[in-house]
Amino acid sequence: MKLKFKEPAPIVDELNPLESMMERFNEAAQILGLDESTYNALKSPEKAVIVNLPVTMDDGSIKVFEGYRVIHSSKLGPSKGGIRYSMGVNLDEVKALAAWMTWKSAVVGIPYGGAKGGITCNPREMSAGELERLTRAFTVAMRDVIGPEIDIPAPDMGTNPQIMAWIMDEYSKLAGQVSHAVVTGKPLVLGGSLGRVEATGRGVMVSARSAMAKLKMNPSNSTCAVQGFGNVGSISAQLLSLQGVKIVAISDISGAYYNKEGIDIKKASKYAEKKGSLEGYKDATLITNEELLELDVDILVPAALEDQITVENAPRIKAKLIVEGANGPTASNADRILEDNGITVVPDILANAGGVTISYYEWVQNNTGQYWGFVHVAKLMEEHLVTGFKDAYELSKKKNIDMRRACMAIAVKRVVEAFELRGIWP
Numbered sequence: 001m002k003l004k005f006k007e008p009a010p011i012v013d014e015l016n017p018l019e020s021m022m023e024r025f026n027e028a029a030q031i032l033g034l035d036e037s038t039y040n041a042l043k044s045p046e047k048a049v050i051v052n053l054p055v056t057m058d059d060g061s062i063k064v065f066e067g068y069r070v071i072h073s074s075k076l077g078p079s080k081g082g083i084r085y086s087m088g089v090n091l092d093e094v095k096a097l098a099a100w101m102t103w104k105s106a107v108v109g110i111p112y113g114g115a116k117g118g119i120t121c122n123p124r125e126m127s128a129g130e131l132e133r134l135t136r137a138f139t140v141a142m143r144d145v146i147g148p149e150i151d152i153p154a155p156d157m158g159t160n161p162q163i164m165a166w167i168m169d170e171y172s173k174l175a176g177q178v179s180h181a182v183v184t185g186k187p188l189v190l191g192g193s194l195g196r197v198e199a200t201g202r203g204v205m206v207s208a209r210s211a212m213a214k215l216k217m218n219p220s221n222s223t224c225a226v227q228g229f230g231n232v233g234s235i236s237a238q239l240l241s242l243q244g245v246k247i248v249a250i251s252d253i254s255g256a257y258y259n260k261e262g263i264d265i266k267k268a269s270k271y272a273e274k275k276g277s278l279e280g281y282k283d284a285t286l287i288t289n290e291e292l293l294e295l296d297v298d299i300l301v302p303a304a305l306e307d308q309i310t311v312e313n314a315p316r317i318k319a320k321l322i323v324e325g326a327n328g329p330t331a332s333n334a335d336r337i338l339e340d341n342g343i344t345v346v347p348d349i350l351a352n353a354g355g356v357t358i359s360y361y362e363w364v365q366n367n368t369g370q371y372w373g374f375v376h377v378a379k380l381m382e383e384h385l386v387t388g389f390k391d392a393y394e395l396s397k398k399k400n401i402d403m404r405r406a407c408m409a410i411a412v413k414r415v416v417e418a419f420e421l422r423g424i425w426p
Ligand code: NAD
Pocket: 006, 007, 010, 157, 200, 227, 228, 229, 230, 231, 232, 233, 251, 252, 253, 254, 289, 303, 304, 305, 306, 325, 326, 327, 328, 352, 353, 355, 356
């Protein structure tokens, strides 16, 4: 049996995610005037573990996989971050993504540190049995690294609730007790949270709504293009259209689909669910993903991959507002071009933080044994994102900086404060 994944796990081939992360961290350090020792303490991960995982494949052969877990920071709380299964996984990428998780939790006021993990593998070419053995081997190898009070994994590219269930089960066996709180993004029946599946897309909508209010954009007179029609892109499009925004373009790996009269997102979602992708979608004109980014729209939501907005295409972007659903969709060297052109960017660490926020509340529910309804969880998440936006917007106005630098400055400041309060031994 093969596990189902919505789309081929994209192979990550970005410019260099670690450099992009460091560039933005350096800017925040400058804004905050960090001293050298604090800067040095925060720039590198606290821990980076590489494991070698021999796995018996279905044909009886033994294949060895490399797995990673990087804990960037545990200053604000237990570290938190997804596990990625992809051929593109490497230590530098995991280090960069771990740091993003630190800043993401900090900017929305979640008491978590940041981590990330991954295994270099192609989940699409593996059977469910092979994936289960690989996941259990990873859990055993990382048993002293992860844990409900120390480091809590979640799904990411190429992983899903089933994989979280295997981690939870294996970890529980090792611990000699049922440990729901060791991972989030679990199936509901194993302690998952209502609202988790649509959390990130909902957060994108909440961030877009906050930004539209500040920019005096009326949702009902606004148009939007969404790149990527997976979990984040399709839910963002659905919820933005419920706010009155006209979604004129959507896309996935098969291409982009444009209709200036607006796309019926419910219909497109049903189509993509049935066919496995938007390929052949009829009620729109087929354009390229590159063309979608440059459409004359009010709002652009990149919700697919890293490094989609670059120095090359940034000068041609016409949207007034970019809300980053994906992680790292804008290369760091394109930031100033967008800023100079008066484009407001709600950066990834804020705009897509809905997922980690509801993950946090999944963990809280697991730890307390109380389970909440969808409306309550969604409301809690919205409060974090609305407050995060307000804090960043005020700082951006006060310091005359863009929202990305404001978010980073707020996040780094919170981690520095925790670092100073906790002190250094001896
Ligand atoms: P997904 O796998 O559900 O969807 C990805 C979408 O991108 C698919 O529609 C796919 O066809 C499309 N895509 C792939 N390659 C493409 C290409 N070359 N051009 C255009 N489209 C392409 O993934 P997702 O969970 O929606 O995640 C999307 C982004 O959001 C990623 O950057 C992820 O790291 C980030 N993110 C996701 C979450 C979450 O909770 N799912 C949370 C935070 C950040």
